[in-house]
Amino acid sequence: MAPTRRGTVILEKDYRISEIDDRLYGAFVEHLGRAIYGGVYEPGHPTADSDCFREDVAELVRELNVPIVRYPGGNFVSGYNWEDGVGPREKRPRRLELAWRTVETNEVGVNEFAQWAKKVNTEVMMAINLGSRGIDAARNLVEYCNHPSGSYYSDLRRSHGFEEPHKFKVWCLGNEMDGPWQIGAKTAYEYGRTALEAAKVMRWVDPSLELVICGSSGSGMPTFAEWEATVLDLTYEHVDYLSLHTYYGNRDDDTPNFLARSLDMDRFIHSVIAICDYIKAKKRSKKTINLSFDEWNVWYHSNEADRRIDPWSIAPPQLEDIYTMEDALLVGSMLMSLMRRADRVKIGCLAQLINVIAPIMTETGGRAWRQTIFYPFMHASLYGRGTALLPIIRADKYDSKDFTDVPYLDAMAVLSREEDELTIFAVNRDLEQSMDLTCELRGFEGFAVQEHIVLEHQDLKAVNTADNPHNVVPHTRGDGVVEDGQVKAKLSKASWNVIRLAKAKS
Numbered sequence: 028m029a030p031t032r033r034g035t036v037i038l039e040k041d042y043r044i045s046e047i048d049d050r051l052y053g054a055f056v057e058h059l060g061r062a063i064y065g066g067v068y069e070p071g072h073p074t075a076d077s078d079c080f081r082e083d084v085a086e087l088v089r090e091l092n093v094p095i096v097r098y099p100g101g102n103f104v105s106g107y108n109w110e111d112g113v114g115p116r117e118k119r120p121r122r123l124e125l126a127w128r129t130v131e132t133n134e135v136g137v138n139e140f141a142q143w144a145k146k147v148n149t150e151v152m153m154a155i156n157l158g159s160r161g162i163d164a165a166r167n168l169v170e171y172c173n174h175p176s177g178s179y180y181s182d183l184r185r186s187h188g189f190e191e192p193h194k195f196k197v198w199c200l201g202n203e204m205d206g207p208w209q210i211g212a213k214t215a216y217e218y219g220r221t222a223l224e225a226a227k228v229m230r231w232v233d234p235s236l237e238l239v240i241c242g243s244s245g246s247g248m249p250t251f252a253e254w255e256a257t258v259l260d261l262t263y264e265h266v267d268y269l270s271l272h273t274y275y276g277n278r279d280d281d282t283p284n285f286l287a288r289s290l291d292m293d294r295f296i297h298s299v300i301a302i303c304d305y306i307k308a309k310k311r312s313k314k315t316i317n318l319s320f321d322e323w324n325v326w327y328h329s330n331e332a333d334r335r336i337d338p339w340s341i342a343p344p345q346l347e348d349i350y351t352m353e354d355a356l357l358v359g360s361m362l363m364s365l366m367r368r369a370d371r372v373k374i375g376c377l378a379q380l381i382n383v384i385a386p387i388m389t390e391t392g393g394r395a396w397r398q399t400i401f402y403p404f405m406h407a408s409l410y411g412r413g414t415a416l417l418p419i420i421r422a423d424k425y426d427s428k429d430f431t432d433v434p435y436l437d438a439m440a441v442l443s444r445e446e447d448e449l450t451i452f453a454v455n456r457d458l459e460q461s462m463d464l465t466c467e468l469r470g471f472e473g474f475a476v477q478e479h480i481v482l483e484h485q486d487l488k489a490v491n492t493a494d495n496p497h498n499v500v501p502h503t504r505g506d507g508v509v510e511d512g513q514v515k516a517k518l519s520k521a522s523w524n525v526i527r528l529a530k531a532k533s
């Protein structure tokens with residue numbers, strides 16, 4: 028039998044990173060593949076409600092307790108005419124959708140999405156098209172969505188049956204505008220200037236908006252860092268958040284290296300904060316720009332299949348990654364990376380939510396089920412709200428192809444708002460050995476373990492499917508316990524753990 032590793036953590040109630048913004052556990056729904064059509068909306072589906080929204084899907088979204096959903100793209104938004112998706116359905120045009128080479132029917136538009144958001148108890152994070160369009164379409168959309176009445180676009184909305192404004196608060200100024208694949212891609216200067224003018228007029232329509240400026244579409248872009256600095260230099264006082272996007276894969280089937288990729292995410296966040304603060308210093312500004320990590324996930328399984336999809340079909344099965352046990356481990360670590368910088372990362376969007384690189388999968392006309400990554404995301408969303416604590420971690424480390432000093436133990440802790448619950452999240456990255464975790468608690472007198480949830484599987488490539496939806500599911504047989512002021516728990520090899528403590532009621 029393989030020996031057991033040891034990992035130690037010190038958790039002190041007053042070592043606080045920050046309050047966690049609930050919006051850290053947001054997600055993303057794009058007009059892409061079967062996210063909307065066959066996911067959110069499906070007339071004739073046995074569970075469809077009177078608005079044709081799938082109730083089975085809505086139920087799973089509610090389980091995740093997602094506070095905000097970015098919409099309608101993504102690459103899609105850079106060619107989108109929002110006017111195509113409002114008003115009588117029979118008059119809405121079918122358009123060639125150039126970003127994903129499909130046909131967009133426009134059966135769902137901004138009003139329907141707002142309705143769906145209400146149904147699943149979430150907010151909409153709206154994106155404007157700064158690719159093929161500009162400030163005029165942007166200010167009109169804000170007026171349509173957020174102005175109460177008495178103007179052309181607000182009254183147009185009312186004439187479409189939506190008397191009350193949607194009051195969308197958070198708006199993205201375009202999407203990945205540095206990417207050559209983007210419709211209307213721009214240089215940093217071109218984008219910065221356009222985004223500045225868009226931000227101004229959007230806020231003149233609705234001063235309460237919170238605005239997200241596009242950072243690089245990834246830290247591997249040749250213009251990374253310079254792009255952020257230029258764009259922020261041009262827009263600093265007019266925006267609130269800078270966006271980050273990242274996706275990881277395990278293409279060469281090197282799992283220790285794959286599981287270490289969250290270290291890259293840590294580094295990425297750290298670098299972007301440094302850039303924001305450099306511009307702050309340069310401008311002698313009192314304002315701090317925070318981060319919106321509005322696309323993050325594992326994405327690679329579907330790349331090959333996507334190349335075989337015929338263009339110009341309606342809602343084809345694009346980007347349908349089927350997630351494995353090991354993907355769930357990395358997603359767990361990525362969630363901890365976000366929590367670790369909750370002082371600056373205020374918005375996070377798992378990309379995406381339904382069918383398209385998503386925790387929720389459906390059959391068009393059939394079943395809906397939870398992928399492996401559903402579970403760490405749900406656990407973080409349910410139990411990761413409150414204050415992020417700074418754990419002092421000691422554990423053995425390993426080197427992998429792209430990383431050195433990768434701790435076998437990845438851990439974070441969150442204290443609930445009422446300070447009566449403490450949740451320890453932990454991944455054991457060791458593929459061979461379990462780990463004896465000892466977590467010294469300081470300032471948590473009277474706390475006891477309520478539940479130790481574990482996600483594990485003997486096969487790291489195990490997946491959930493419509494026929495076998497419960498193959499990879501969490502259990503609560505973890506042995507976490509408090510003894511002499513310490514949490515003691517065995518972390519199985521290659522496992523995701525959620526150890527939930529609560530203070531005994533006096």
Ligand code: AHR
Binds near residue numbers: 203379
């Ligand atoms: O989430 C899928 C795509 O990834 C988005 O449309 C785009 O913004 C990113 O490149």
